[in-house]
Amino acid sequence: MLTPRHQALLMTLAGMTVGVAVFGTVLAINGNRDDGDRATDTVTSQPTTTPSPRGDGLQADSLQYAAQTFGTQKAPVTSEIPTGWRSAQEGTRPRYLDPTGVWQIRFDTRGSSKSPDRQVSDRERSIQEQQLTVISRDNGTLVYTYVDKTRGPRMGLSRWISTDNGDSSAVEITVGGRPQDEAGLRAVLERATSSLKLADADYRPS
Structure with a gap:
């Protein structure tokens, strides 16, 4: 039989056991809450994709034609x-763009009574672009560079083709891109010229 002293000692031990259990439960809850807070505060950064600049110029030997x-x-x-290269404009003044919009070729088939040489002179005077530099103006072809406010340095090659020995112009062909694309742009212009066929004239440039 337990004496009053033993009963008091057992009650004290029981109280200590309950206190330890409650304290342990509180620690477990707080520990879980801290882990949750840390998980919430941790932000996993996602890698960003930066478009690669098109550093290489348009290569003539990489082109196929249709x-x-x-x-x-x-x-x-x-x-x-x-x-x-897809059509962005049809009719008598069609324009074709590559998928990136960097290169283009356009035609004007309306014709003009002006000679190709006169067209070259008029176009040179009409270009209102920054830092215009004319590279050449030979044989009805104007080659020039300029700086576009949005796209930066650009290059254009415009050619006027005659079907009456240079008295008038039947078709204009203009190709555009960047200065580093010159070799490819010249190839595109030459291919467009050599393959040109007009319905009302037996014209196939040599």
Whole structure:
């Protein structure tokens, strides 16, 4: 039989046991809460993708070509342009762009009574671009560079083609890109010229 002293000692031990259990439970809860807070505060950064700059110029040997027909039903015009370049404008003044929008070729098939040489002079005077530099103006072809406010340095090659020994101009062909694309742009212009076919004239440039 327990004496009053033993009973008091047992009650004290029981109270200490309950206190330790409660304290341990509180620690466990607080520990879980801290882990949750830390998980919430931790932000996992996602890698960002930066578009790679197109450092290399347009390479002539990387291009393939396909014939495109434009103009009007009564006076269709056919010429070969790089495959993958899509039409952004049709009719007598079609324009074709590569998927990135860096390079383009456009035609004007409306014709003019002005000679190719006169067209070159008029175009040179009409260009209102920053830092315009004319590289050459030979044989009805104007080659120039300038700086576009949005796209930076650009290059253009414009050619006027005559079907009457230079008295007038039948078609204008202009290609555009960047200065480092010059070799490829010249190849595109030469291919468009050599493959040009006009319905109302037996014209196939040599």
